Amino acid sequence: MSRLELKNLNKTFTPKVIPVKDISLAVEDGEVLSLLGPSGCGKSTILRMIAGLEQPTRGQVLIGDRDVTFKRPGDRNIAMVFQSYALYPHLNVRENLRAGLKLKKVPTDEIEKRITEVSGILGLDDLMQRKPGQLSGGQRQRVAVGRALVRRSDVFLLDEPLSNLDALLREHVRADLKQIFSVQKAPVVYVTHDQTEAMTLSTRVAVLNNGYLQQLDAPERIYDRPANQFVAGFVGSPQMNLLTLPCQGNYALLGDFKIRLPDLPTVPPQIVLGLRPEHLQLAETEAAATVKGGVFLVENLGMHNLVSIKVANAQSDPIILRTLLPPEHWSNRELAFTIPPNETHWFDVQSGDSLVRRS
The missing domain is CATH 3.40.50.300 (P-loop containing nucleotide triphosphate hydrolases)
Structure with a gap:
């Protein structure tokens, strides 16, 4: 061969x-x-x-x-x-x-x-x-x-x-x-x-x-x-959420939720956050450290529903997050999520390159 x-x-x-x-x-x-x-x-x-x-x-x-x-x-x-x-x-x-x-x-x-x-x-x-x-x-x-x-x-x-x-x-x-x-x-x-x-x-x-x-x-x-x-x-279906967010200090702002940035040489004014729909987790309690939003679209995929959520108190244009949920969870019109830090992806706004190289 x-x-x-x-x-x-x-x-x-x-x-x-x-x-x-x-x-x-x-x-x-x-x-x-x-x-x-x-x-x-x-x-x-x-x-x-x-x-x-x-x-x-x-x-x-x-x-x-x-x-x-x-x-x-x-x-x-x-x-x-x-x-x-x-x-x-x-x-x-x-x-x-x-x-x-x-x-x-x-x-x-x-x-x-x-x-x-x-x-x-x-x-x-x-x-x-x-x-x-x-x-x-x-x-x-x-x-x-x-x-x-x-x-x-x-x-x-x-x-x-x-x-x-x-x-x-x-x-x-x-x-x-x-x-x-x-x-x-x-x-x-x-x-x-x-x-x-x-x-x-x-x-x-x-x-x-x-x-x-x-x-x-x-x-x-x-x-x-x-x-x-x-x-x-x-790559990925449903497609990864890619959100352009403003930065403040060492945090990216997603509605009222602050997401800690990775270690960067300099903090840019904006950054692109990537989140796969399957990695968003329903918050167990109404804690302050959650992303809240209203459900405005539900797509039935069989075992899961693809739920689109408009993030509350977004700083700019409406921010839409999509997540996969079992059918019994989407009936609530308001949902709160936590974001696992090890499941976040960060990209440069201008070049699109990943800012964090994972081993």
Whole structure:
């Protein structure tokens, strides 16, 4: 197997259109790296440059010890699964799995051996004689993944492979993919805008925005220790509360509640406080050290309600906090909360960078 490495990768279409800006990262054997970000952040362009479908303006693509930056896609020994299934409609499942290997002139007995192995992993044994039109969306996607796996490539690339599936089917196929990735050892690069896919499937996540790499880390660190305000707001559902608050002395002011600031070289006039909805805690008593507010919106999420609260006595424009509560707690129109100090995130108002680096 081979390590994948990108060195200072850049893609420029016009002086004003630069979808990828000096991206450097590596994907080790057996690692699943998700490229996560909103539409237009550059993730698919990076994947296409790895595949050889786009040429970089600057930088290198290395697979193992080979520089493949300007090699043709067929000379890179990669396998790619597209957003569309891209199956041959006139061929059955077995023939679709076999097609790429026949073009590479792999011996027949080796082809059958690989198909048998992959079919067992993906649960395709009972579908071998069916054509794509006779398969469900999830089955077709498994065949598309199988066609990539039989090639035993140095690198696997997946470009939003679940986006065409409905929510329930997406959950099932996502579980299938996680099992598949765990048994193969080649580097996997998975492009998605769906944070659930990225967090559940990945060894590491690269969060991208506007062509720049915002943070490259393990999923749990992306969630618990966001490097900046963009990562904090993009990763997490419901979205993190991000509040711009005035500072007074060593405190940030949230309504009548003072929140002690972290140790900073200088105290800014304003600061951005990040609080995940699940970390706000209902106050057990009406103590002074609580955030109080009125409920004005309740969204039923099943096990929890997402409750929006307008903070009382806010110093500026209305401040809205969202929190997750069991259904029995939201009936009160006025609520009081405490904020656990170890669950706060602090960001610079101008740069958006985190002001506290957690270990």
